[in-house]
Amino acid sequence: MNDKAERITPRAEDYPQWYQDVIREADLAEPAKVVKGCMVIKPYGYAIWEKIQRDLDARFKATGHENAYFPLLIPQSFITREAEHVEGFAPELAVVTHAGGEKLEEPYVIRPTSETIIGHFFGKWISSWRDLPLLVNQWANVMRWELRTRLFLRTTEFLWQEGHTAHANHDEAKAEVRRMLDVYGDFAEQMMAMPVIRGIKTSSEKFAGALESYCIEAFMQDAKALQAGTSHDLGQNFGKAFDVKFQTESGGLDYVWQTSWGVSTRLIGGLVMSHSDDAGLVLPPKMAPIHAAIIPIYKTPEERTRVLEAAGRIAKTLGAIDISQPGSRYRDFIEVRIDDRDLRPGAKFYHWERRGVPMRIELGPKDLDKGQVCVKMRVDSAAGTGKMFIPEAEFLATAKARLEQYQDELFAQARTRMLAGSVELDSWDDFLAAFAGEGSRFAWCHWDGTAATEAAIKAETKATIRCIPLPGHGPAPSPGRCIKSGAPSRQRVLIAKAY
RNA sequence: CGGGGCGUAGCGCAGUCUGGUAGCGCGUUCGGUUCGGGACCGAAAGGUCGGAGGUUCAAAUCCUCUCGCCCCGACCA
Numbered sequence: 229m230n231d232k233a234e235r236i237t238p239r240a241e242d243y244p245q246w247y248q249d250v251i252r253e254a255d256l257a258e259p260a261k262v263v264k265g266c267m268v269i270k271p272y273g274y275a276i277w278e279k280i281q282r283d284l285d286a287r288f289k290a291t292g293h294e295n296a297y298f299p300l301l302i303p304q305s306f307i308t309r310e311a312e313h314v315e316g317f318a319p320e321l322a323v324v325t326h327a328g329g330e331k332l333e334e335p336y337v338i339r340p341t342s343e344t345i346i347g348h349f350f351g352k353w354i355s356s357w358r359d360l361p362l363l364v365n366q367w368a369n370v371m372r373w374e375l376r377t378r379l380f381l382r383t384t385e386f387l388w389q390e391g392h393t394a395h396a397n398h399d400e401a402k403a404e405v406r407r408m409l410d411v412y413g414d415f416a417e418q419m420m421a422m423p424v425i426r427g428i429k430t431s432s433e434k435f436a437g438a439l440e441s442y443c444i445e446a447f448m449q450d451a452k453a454l455q456a457g458t459s460h461d462l463g464q465n466f467g468k469a470f471d472v473k474f475q476t477e478s479g480g481l482d483y484v485w486q487t488s489w490g491v492s493t494r495l496i497g498g499l500v501m502s503h504s505d506d507a508g509l510v511l512p513p514k515m516a517p518i519h520a521a522i523i524p525i526y527k528t529p530e531e532r533t534r535v536l537e538a539a540g541r542i543a544k545t546l547g548a549i550d551i552s553q554p555g556s557r558y559r560d561f562i563e564v565r566i567d568d569r570d571l572r573p574g575a576k577f578y579h580w581e582r583r584g585v586p587m588r589i590e591l592g593p594k595d596l597d598k599g600q601v602c603v604k605m606r607v608d609s610a611a612g613t614g615k616m617f618i619p620e621a622e623f624l625a626t627a628k629a630r631l632e633q634y635q636d637e638l639f640a641q642a643r644t645r646m647l648a649g650s651v652e653l654d655s656w657d658d659f660l661a662a663f664a665g666e667g668s669r670f671a672w673c674h675w676d677g678t679a680a681t682e683a684a685i686k687a688e689t690k691a692t693i694r695c696i697p698l699p700g701h702g703p704a705p706s707p708g709r710c711i712k713s714g715a716p717s718r719q720r721v722l723i724a725k726a727y
Numbered sequence: 728c729g730g731g732g733c734g735u736a737g738c739g740c741a742g743u744c745u746g747g748u749a750g751c752g753c754g755u756u757c758g759g760u761u762c763g764g765g766a767c768c769g770a771a772a773g774g775u776c777g778g779a780g781g782u783u784c785a786a787a788u789c790c791u792c793u794c795g796c797c798c799c800g801a802c803c804a
Contacts, residue, residue: 235765261796264796316803319802319803320802320803340804341804370804372802372803372804373802374802374803375801375802375803376802376803381804382803382804386804388804435804455803455804456804457804458804490804491804492804493804494804495804523763525762525763526762527761527762570762571762571765571766572761572762572764572765572766573762573763573764574762574763574764574765574766575764575765575766576764576765577763577764577765578764578765579765581764590763592763594763595763602763615763726803
């Protein structure tokens with residue numbers, strides 16, 4: 229192993245390397261190597277995914293959705309039925325041509341997303357307006373043969389959830405699209421403490437086969453944007469492609485209006501880049517698999533026994549404290565680990581620190597004599613700064629509040645960073661300066677609404693229009709002139725380099 | 728698919744030019760001493776040198792072929 233100073237490259241030195249270092253040191257995942265572009269999500273990283281799943285799943289159920297599962301393999305002909313869909317996904321498909329030792333009559337593609345096969349089954353299940361709305365979600369893996377991969381942010385295979393719904397009319401479908409976008413936005417902000425901009429994709433960035441794509445865009449510490457979730461209005465495109473017709477209430481016949489929406493393990497990458505620092509991972513308590521690590525300090529066997537006994541008592545009390553989200557459909561308790569490994573305390577401090585555990589408790593003979601505990605929050609904040617010596621009873625009574633405060637503090641900090649990285653630009657020279665080299669910003673600029681201008685901006689700067697903000701999610705609309713063409717524009721759009 | 732680089736112990740590398748039968752650091756295992764911010768001492772385990780063929784008394788090293796990986800350019804949750 230290298231010197232400790234080299235374990236995690238400082239952000240300022242090499243941001244992408246820092247990102248990889250944090251993931252490695254926190255033991256979240258590693259590149260699979262033997263399978264190109266794929267990763268192994270290690271137990272600690274998977275525990276975060278499970279927290280994401282548990283909370284989102286409860287939110288989906290609360291909005292009336294049910295889970296189902298569709299096949300991994302999709303007949304190749306399905307993909308080609310929706311013109312834009314084929315065009316969008318064809319380059320990144322993995323195809324199964326042989327099975328059982330024989331060449332297949334019709335190859336299967338490994339799902340890059342499931343609109344087509346779900347469309348097929350919706351067609352079989354829906355015949356009447358009484359069958360609508362149909363609201364299903366699937367937790368699954370998908371595969372997209374990416375050219376360049378990065379842990380969590382873009383891998384060939386990834387885990388996600390895809391919601392698919394069918395409705396009797398466009399208004400209802402549109403409402404669903406917005407409802408689920410808000411579910412994602414609320415989850416990102418409340419649970420992940422990751423502020424997001426909600427908006428609509430431009431036509432060149434929208435999902436292949438959708439009428440409109442909505443998204444939440446998150447601000448990473450290098451001022452690049454991360455598309456953290458999408459919600460699509462599919463119109464009747466897939467309904468028509470898969471002949472999903474129903475008899476309307478008035479006796480007519482119509483194609484269903486569909487939506488789809490998803491978030492993936494990419495969220496974990498967003499979590500890493502929202503809060504972590506040069507010492508490693510930082511996790512908001514609501515996403516942390518472990519909330520507190522107790523480090524026993526002792527010299528003699530007698531002290532060890534005494535300290536571990538006290539640690540066990542404290543862990544038990546903490547572990548019974550309910551820290552569930554108000555209104556949540558499941559319970560969450562403070563998760564504690566007592567680190568009694570045969571290592572020096574300092575090594576343990578670093579161990580839990582780089583895993584982002586929000587709270588560290590040092591417990592030694594001196595503390596026991598004084599009836600106190602030594603507490604250190606992973607990131608100094610209003611919830612605590614530096615090593616704090618707190619009477620045990622007081623600590624136990626305030627632990628929950630400290631975690632809540634810490635969660636709020638991380639969100640506030642992330643929002644402050646996003647605001648600091650956001651800027652309204654009105655001159656092309658300023659724009660070029662903002663995106664020079666590896667530079668990025670959350671740049672709010674006027675745009676003339678044409679694909680040609682959008683492409684020109686991208687070609688010159690690598691920055692792209694991330695979204696047209698929804699009301700209240702960007703600068704208030706006001707007329708201006710396009711940053712590139714000078715043509716009139718009604719409102720500013722979000723432009724940034726993206727992951 | 729173009730341009731650049733690399734395959735030697737679990738990880739990071741040296742050795743290759745000038746052939747002589749493999750070494751260093753970290754990690755791992757065992758024993759002991761340590762323990763309020765990354766401990767130390769002692770012992771030990773661990774390698775078909777990416778693969779195949781060739782030259783040679785002798786190949787990690789030279790030659791030929793081959794496989795794989797990484798980085799940079801064209802797609803993307």
